[in-house]
Amino acid sequence: MLQPDRIVPTTCPYCGVGCTLELHLKNDTAYGGFIYKVTSPFDSPVNHGNLCVKGRFGYDFIYSPKRVTTPLIRKTPQKPGARTQAFDRDEWREATWDEALDLVADRLVDIYRRDGSDAMAVYCCAKATNEDNYLLQKMYRALFRTNNVDHCTRLCHAASVVALLKSLGTTAMSNTAAEVIHNDVFIVTGSNTTENHPIIALHMKEAIQKHGAKLIVIDPRRIELCDLATLYLPLQPGTNVVVFSAMAHVIVKEGLVNRAFVEARTTGYDEFVASLEKFTPEYAESISGVDRNLIIEAARLYATAKNGAIYWGMGISQLSTGTASALGLIHLALLTGHIGRLGTGLNPLRGQNNVQGASDMGAMPFHYPGYMPVDVEENALKWEAAWHIEPGGLSRKRGLTTTEILANAKPGGVRALYIMGENPMMTEPNLNVTRHHMAQLEFIVAQDIFINESCAFADVFLPATPFAEKDGTFTNTDRRVQRVRQAIAPRGQSRPDYEIICDLALRIEKRLGRPNTARWNYEEPEEIFREMANVVTMFKGVTYDRIQKLGLQYPVPDEAHPGTPFLFAESFPAGRGRFFSLEHVPAAEPTDDEYPFILTTGRLLEHWHGGTMTRHSQLDALFPQAFVDVHEIDAAQLALKTGDMVRVSSRRGSIVLRVNVSTKTSPGVVFIPMHFVEAAANLLTIDTLDPQARIPEFKACAVNIQVAREGEFAPVEEMTVRGRK
Numbered sequence: 263m264l265q266p267d268r269i270v271p272t273t274c275p276y277c278g279v280g281c282t283l284e285l286h287l288k289n290d291t292a293y294g295g296f297i298y299k300v301t302s303p304f305d306s307p308v309n310h311g312n313l314c315v316k317g318r319f320g321y322d323f324i325y326s327p328k329r330v331t332t333p334l335i336r337k338t339p340q341k342p343g344a345r346t347q348a349f350d351r352d353e354w355r356e357a358t359w360d361e362a363l364d365l366v367a368d369r370l371v372d373i374y375r376r377d378g379s380d381a382m383a384v385y386c387c388a389k390a391t392n393e394d395n396y397l398l399q400k401m402y403r404a405l406f407r408t409n410n411v412d413h414c415t416r417l418c419h420a421a422s423v424v425a426l427l428k429s430l431g432t433t434a435m436s437n438t439a440a441e442v443i444h445n446d447v448f449i450v451t452g453s454n455t456t457e458n459h460p461i462i463a464l465h466m467k468e469a470i471q472k473h474g475a476k477l478i479v480i481d482p483r484r485i486e487l488c489d490l491a492t493l494y495l496p497l498q499p500g501t502n503v504v505v506f507s508a509m510a511h512v513i514v515k516e517g518l519v520n521r522a523f524v525e526a527r528t529t530g531y532d533e534f535v536a537s538l539e540k541f542t543p544e545y546a547e548s549i550s551g552v553d554r555n556l557i558i559e560a561a562r563l564y565a566t567a568k569n570g571a572i573y574w575g576m577g578i579s580q581l582s583t584g585t586a587s588a589l590g591l592i593h594l595a596l597l598t599g600h601i602g603r604l605g606t607g608l609n610p611l612r613g614q615n616n617v618q619g620a621s622d623m624g625a626m627p628f629h630y631p632g633y634m635p636v637d638v639e640e641n642a643l644k645w646e647a648a649w650h651i652e653p654g655g656l657s658r659k660r661g662l663t664t665t666e667i668l669a670n671a672k673p674g675g676v677r678a679l680y681i682m683g684e685n686p687m688m689t690e691p692n693l694n695v696t697r698h699h700m701a702q703l704e705f706i707v708a709q710d711i712f713i714n715e716s717c718a719f720a721d722v723f724l725p726a727t728p729f730a731e732k733d734g735t736f737t738n739t740d741r742r743v744q745r746v747r748q749a750i751a752p753r754g755q756s757r758p759d760y761e762i763i764c765d766l767a768l769r770i771e772k773r774l775g776r777p778n779t780a781r782w783n784y785e786e787p788e789e790i791f792r793e794m795a796n797v798v799t800m801f802k803g804v805t806y807d808r809i810q811k812l813g814l815q816y817p818v819p820d821e822a823h824p825g826t827p828f829l830f831a832e833s834f835p836a837g838r839g840r841f842f843s844l845e846h847v848p849a850a851e852p853t854d855d856e857y858p859f860i861l862t863t864g865r866l867l868e869h870w871h872g873g874t875m876t877r878h879s880q881l882d883a884l885f886p887q888a889f890v891d892v893h894e895i896d897a898a899q900l901a902l903k904t905g906d907m908v909r910v911s912s913r914r915g916s917i918v919l920r921v922n923v924s925t926k927t928s929p930g931v932v933f934i935p936m937h938f939v940e941a942a943a944n945l946l947t948i949d950t951l952d953p954q955a956r957i958p959e960f961k962a963c964a965v966n967i968q969v970a971r972e973g974e975f976a977p978v979e980e981m982t983v984r985g986r987k
């Protein structure tokens with residue numbers, strides 16, 4: 263068997279579980295080290311030696327010949343309104359780092375001087391490290407004085423974050439994922455956990471099969487975990503609020519409320535109870551399609567548990583009622599007191615490897631690092647002191663979210679966009695409109711490893727390094743700050759994101775005539791982390807030394823603190839947990855005769871997000887093609903069988919893909935994964951936003967299905983995110 267020259271421990275770059283990886287390397291290659299195998303140590307508290315297919319086999323994208331490893335500049339200057347995508351390398355010319363960074367600094371400073379802070383915007387990156395994200399938001403806040411800083415948390419769990427902040431004053435999972443084995447009853451809702459968080463699903467299976475826990479699944483799709491569930495509530499997409507509120511109604515009416523907990527630790531109970539009157543199980547059945555008896559049984563089972571917990575995914579948050587849906591779950595925990603103890607709690611399963619960390623680092627328009635609201639004077643003063651900025655220098659105005667940044671791409675609005683590692687041309691809703699907005703921008707910088715669908719719009723491409731070529735930290739879904747370690751040298755001229763940002767910030771600072779306003783020279787990423795932790799107290803006790811082997815779960819207020827596996831033992835950050843009165847608001851786009859199916863979108867086990875990494879890895883051969891899940895009753899009516907080609911259309915776009923006849927979805931509901939550029943699901947989705955969290959409604963829109971016949975379809979380029987509409 264091949265013996266490694268080195269084994270480098272690091273953290274998986276895909277999902278928020280944050281599994282520990284061991285990269286096995288041979289030294290003697292042109293790459294300065296070649297990773298030939300990935301394993302995981304059995305003593306990892308996160309994954310106990312287990313990895314899913316992405317973690318074990320999805321690393322080879324770093325050796326893809328398509329990686330860009332030299333700075334690139336578009337040959338043809340792009341005009342606002344007429345900007346095009348350039349995938350062909352002939353449309354770019356290679357540049358030195360000095361030339362590329364000087365051009366970026368010149369153009370950004372010119373636009374800032376001419377149009378001011380509101381013209382500047384940046385997408386940080388949930389795949390990049392804490393240190394990368396901290397620096398990029400700092401560059402935009404400290405130098406361009408704007409809070410137009412966001413990242414893809416807006417598109418996944420923004421609603422969960424807003425709901426948790428409103429009710430409890432915090433944003434993250436309250437428990438350690440592996441704690442599920444201490445639950446005797448747990449709810450999984452809006453999460454296809456086996457595909458999206460496979461290692462957490464293993465813990466869940468262990469809880470059920472070894473420890474006798476009872477599972478309640480509430481989901482429009484009959485996900486794999488339903489096979490192990492005691493109860494399955496198949497609700498229509500977008501009807502979460504009414505089902506969760508009906509469960510609360512039952513808990514109150516049947517005297518199952520934990521009165522001692524409610525009195526000691528909550529506020530707003532009486533008004534909340536009054537607001538529940540209308541949410542009878544019968545009413546919920548009429549709206550959601552879930553049998554009233556199932557709602558009653560689920561409420562009783564959860565409320566009478568010794569240790570109950572709730573796990574949710576983007577099926578809760580990616581709705582125009584996302585904040586209300588998450589509040590509906592929080593209410594269940596507050597009513598029953600299933601929070602603040604081992605094996606109880608509220609757990610939004612975060613999507614990307616470092617979406618928790620990027621949010622913690624202030625890559626959001628309403629908050630500085632540590633969730634300090636930007637419009638609170640005291641917070642602004644703290645960061646002005648930390649970054650050596652004159653009092654009053656930082657903007658107190660809340661910035662634009664990702665979707666709003668693009669919607670404001672017009673004269674008088676956002677003119678320059680910096681995109682680090684994100685791919686809005688795959689991940690935003692209603693992509694034909696996104697494409698129009700991208701075309702309106704005056705200047706776009708892309709910092710990435712491949713020319714993806716969004717980078718193809720850029721004027722300048724800055725080649726960054728993936729996880730195996732840099733140092734830093736990721737924070738996983740259960741608040742665990744873990745090390746990321748450089749195993750191989752950066753390929754070609756590519757550089758770690760934090761290095762690129764520092765180099766660029768120094769050039770911008772010089773052009774703005776504000777030298778030494780903030781620090782941009784660091785010997786190593788740990789110095790960046792320490793700078794952040796000096797202000798954000800929940801990270802004060804995290805040092806690289808302390809997380810050499812195992813991560814630490816924040817809050818870690820000092821260097822003697824062991825970390826915090828579960829939250830809220832004594833109190834909530836907001837003091838008392840708050841109840842809110844909720845209303846049922848239907849999905850933004852109801853079905854009708856023209857568009858009779860509800861489309862819901864999501865992820866697959868084998869792929870990740872917009873596909874920038876997995877579609878350049880060997881995983882693409884495992885799952886190379888998009889599909890639409892159609893329920894067998896609907897398939898029979900449309901005379902469809904698995905493998906048939908269909909055209910799926912909404913009022914916003916149209917894609918062609920194969921049918922998979924299944925019983926996973928309910929009749930009338932179809933499912934399409936989001937990863938495939940050839941049939942991009944987000945060409946169909948609707949850009950209606952949750953009014954509080956500004957997250958789009960990815961999980962429900964109306965579509966129709968037409969059977970493909972020879973020559974019936976428009977040319978493919980009209981239907982992909984790579985073409986022109």
Ligand code: SF4
Nearest residue numbers: 274276277281314317
């Ligand atoms: Fe990576 Fe997530 Fe799979 Fe673990 S479960 S190996 S973190 S993708």
